[in-house]
Amino acid sequence: MNDTPLFLRACRREPTERTPVWLMRQAGRYLPEYKAVRAKVDFLTLCRTPELACEVTLQPLRRFPLDAAILFSDLLVPLEAMGATVTFPEEGGPAIADGVKTPADVDRLRTPPAAEALPYVAESVKLLCAELKVPLIGFAGAPFTLASYLIEGGTSRNFTKTKKFLYQHPEAAERLFDKLATMVADLLNLQAASGCRALQIFDSWAGALDPDDYARWGEAWTRRIVDAVRPAGVPVIVFAKGTGTYLEKPAATGADVLGIDWTLPLDRARAIVGPGQALQGNLDPVRLLGPWEPLREAIDRVVAAAGGDGHVFNLGHGILPETPIDNVARLVDRVHERSAR
Amino acid sequence: MNDTPLFLRACRREPTERTPVWLMRQAGRYLPEYKAVRAKVDFLTLCRTPELACEVTLQPLRRFPLDAAILFSDLLVPLEAMGATVTFPEEGGPAIADGVKTPADVDRLRTPPAAEALPYVAESVKLLCAELKVPLIGFAGAPFTLASYLIEGGTSRNFTKTKKFLYQHPEAAERLFDKLATMVADLLNLQAASGCRALQIFDSWAGALDPDDYARWGEAWTRRIVDAVRPAGVPVIVFAKGTGTYLEKPAATGADVLGIDWTLPLDRARAIVGPGQALQGNLDPVRLLGPWEPLREAIDRVVAAAGGDGHVFNLGHGILPETPIDNVARLVDRVHERSAR
Numbered sequence: 001m002n003d004t005p006l007f008l009r010a011c012r013r014e015p016t017e018r019t020p021v022w023l024m025r026q027a028g029r030y031l032p033e034y035k036a037v038r039a040k041v042d043f044l045t046l047c048r049t050p051e052l053a054c055e056v057t058l059q060p061l062r063r064f065p066l067d068a069a070i071l072f073s074d075l076l077v078p079l080e081a082m083g084a085t086v087t088f089p090e091e092g093g094p095a096i097a098d099g100v101k102t103p104a105d106v107d108r109l110r111t112p113p114a115a116e117a118l119p120y121v122a123e124s125v126k127l128l129c130a131e132l133k134v135p136l137i138g139f140a141g142a143p144f145t146l147a148s149y150l151i152e153g154g155t156s157r158n159f160t161k162t163k164k165f166l167y168q169h170p171e172a173a174e175r176l177f178d179k180l181a182t183m184v185a186d187l188l189n190l191q192a193a194s195g196c197r198a199l200q201i202f203d204s205w206a207g208a209l210d211p212d213d214y215a216r217w218g219e220a221w222t223r224r225i226v227d228a229v230r231p232a233g234v235p236v237i238v239f240a241k242g243t244g245t246y247l248e249k250p251a252a253t254g255a256d257v258l259g260i261d262w263t264l265p266l267d268r269a270r271a272i273v274g275p276g277q278a279l280q281g282n283l284d285p286v287r288l289l290g291p292w293e294p295l296r297e298a299i300d301r302v303v304a305a306a307g308g309d310g311h312v313f314n315l316g317h318g319i320l321p322e323t324p325i326d327n328v329a330r331l332v333d334r335v336h337e338r339s340a341r
Numbered sequence: 342m343n344d345t346p347l348f349l350r351a352c353r354r355e356p357t358e359r360t361p362v363w364l365m366r367q368a369g370r371y372l373p374e375y376k377a378v379r380a381k382v383d384f385l386t387l388c389r390t391p392e393l394a395c396e397v398t399l400q401p402l403r404r405f406p407l408d409a410a411i412l413f414s415d416l417l418v419p420l421e422a423m424g425a426t427v428t429f430p431e432e433g434g435p436a437i438a439d440g441v442k443t444p445a446d447v448d449r450l451r452t453p454p455a456a457e458a459l460p461y462v463a464e465s466v467k468l469l470c471a472e473l474k475v476p477l478i479g480f481a482g483a484p485f486t487l488a489s490y491l492i493e494g495g496t497s498r499n500f501t502k503t504k505k506f507l508y509q510h511p512e513a514a515e516r517l518f519d520k521l522a523t524m525v526a527d528l529l530n531l532q533a534a535s536g537c538r539a540l541q542i543f544d545s546w547a548g549a550l551d552p553d554d555y556a557r558w559g560e561a562w563t564r565r566i567v568d569a570v571r572p573a574g575v576p577v578i579v580f581a582k583g584t585g586t587y588l589e590k591p592a593a594t595g596a597d598v599l600g601i602d603w604t605l606p607l608d609r610a611r612a613i614v615g616p617g618q619a620l621q622g623n624l625d626p627v628r629l630l631g632p633w634e635p636l637r638e639a640i641d642r643v644v645a646a647a648g649g650d651g652h653v654f655n656l657g658h659g660i661l662p663e664t665p666i667d668n669v670a671r672l673v674d675r676v677h678e679r680s681a682r
Binding site: 211287 | 499509
């Protein structure tokens with residue numbers, strides 16, 4: 001046995017005795033103990049209160065033998081620090097009333113030092129690291145995904161306003177992405193300096209872009225962030241959802257680990273990116289809502305397609321609020337059992 | 342010059358002097374003359390009234406030298422004939438209040454002969470064929486996409502209810518897809534018999550499925566429909582949006598033409614499917630909202646990646662209501678000019 005945690009070895013493509021597993025949004029609404037905390041505080045208060053963020057981060061680890069924890073927070077937290085007003089209504093996605101509608105709006109956004117603007121992030125990470133027996137993952141959003149929230153004013157189906165802004169105001173968009181990349185890199189470095197042992201960059205809506213737009217607005221800016229956090233010395237995971245038809249581009253960001261959604265089998269992903277990067281994924285989270293037998297078959301297919309070392313088992317997107325807890329427990333056990341070398 | 346229309350030659354991979362172009366939703370809300378018609382009648386009345394459906398189908402042809410027309414109708418029209426109550430609110434997508442929530446709901450759906458249940462479809466096609474100088478395309482939805490409207494009760498973001506139904510009730514889902522495939526094949530055959538010279542099967546939400554689910558719920562049922570309309574002797578276009586990471590599966594439906602969305606460059610699509618099928622696509626429709634210069638560059642990239650014969654220029658999804666008409670005019674001209682052999 002090696003002293004380095006399983007998850008970190010898999011991120012670095014070192015040999016592992018079995019495949020590590022964690023789940024995007026593993027702390028969240030499918031857990032009654034999470035809902036009990038949320039019944040007392042609103043979502044942003046939860047993100048901003050280290051004791052509470054720490055508590056909900058630990059909740060899934062108490063139930064399941066997961067191989068990593070991920071800091072409880074939200075992609076939009078740095079946008080608040082930049083001067084946007086973010087709200088999380090109980091129904092529907094987040095809303096930003098004073099986002100970016102014109103180039104002049106870009107110039108109003110600030111990039112304060114993360115340690116000053118988001119002190120609770122460092123504090124949460126430190127509290128968690130004192131408790132955790134597995135590595136803690138820090139995270140932030142990629143500039144395109146964050147820009148889409150600012151420009152659309154919330155979630156979107158077609159990202160029409162965002163792409164139109166990129167086409168009509170490319171220079172203002174460069175300024176916006178520069179600010180976002182600066183803020184995000186600083187936040188990720190703060191997380192690593194506070195104790196996070198891996199960092200994930202979420203480009204959740206990258207798949208809306210065609211390959212040329214992704215090269216300019218996804219890959220280039222994500223690479224800048226990867227470069228900026230490289231001195232922290234922790235593995236960087238890039239999850240650019242929906243980019244399976246041009247996976248060589250997220251791979252070219254220099255990520256140590258590439259997150260893969262459920263539309264691209266992991267053996268195909270491996271054939272595209274070669275042996276140099278670990279892969280993370282890629283079960284469709286909706287499968288967890290169905291019966292065990294087809295779920296088990298789908299888990300086994302993911303484990304088989306990944307082929308062993310250099311794989312971090314995960315979902316292809318966040319776990320859904322209506323997920324039965326029993327299926328999560330069985331999934332974690334099945335991955336461990338099935339992937340034993 | 343060959344007497345066979347350019348569009349049909351491209352569908353059959355025969356030599357063409359330039360690339361034909363049509364646009365998904367080319368009759369629609371970006372045209373003031375369409376909005377003028379809609380100001381007088383509701384959406385379903387428009388679909389059901391041959392003179393009006395004919396008028397709006399012809400509107401874009403009067404403005405632009407398009408190489409094909411597509412019957413004005415809606416994917417959900419056959420669901421009405423099957424007994425579902427479909428409404429189209431002015432805001433938001435279509436709604437089906439009495440769709441499929443349980444296996445028993447499947448058994449209530451009927452599959453009446455299209456000629457009896459949807460007589461206005463045949464009448465519209467006949468009226469149009471008397472007027473048109475270019476081929477008319479008929480169309481219908483693939484079973485997965487239609488099932489998703491029935492099960493979700495409308496449009497959806499994650500297709501959670503639909504996929505859950507497939508996992509929990511696979512036998513009822515097979516019965517549902519069997520009814521949908523029967524109805525759709527009958528409708529497409531009616532369109533061809535009435536004068537349509539090509540047929541397109543839209544699997545708009547196929548990209549929500551992982552490759553295994555698409556093989557069972559997309560590819561297999563679409564192939565059955567392609568086989569059922571084969572005797573009509575017209576080219577069949579299969580557009581399974583979002584399936585670029587497993588394009589060999591929609592290709593295996595036996596389609597003559599594969600619709601490709603904007604996430605997969607056409608030269609890559611060609612490398613996957615080989616020389617046997619024509620390709621249709623694949624400009625991101627949001628590009629039409631931006632300025633001309635980057636739009637022109639994107640059009641030229643699509644034409645170049647397609648490589649000439651066996652390409653039908655189109656968007657990667659329907660044209661957006663806010664599209665400037667001038668950009669559409671310039672796009673059609675640019676494709677014709679740029680692709681001249």
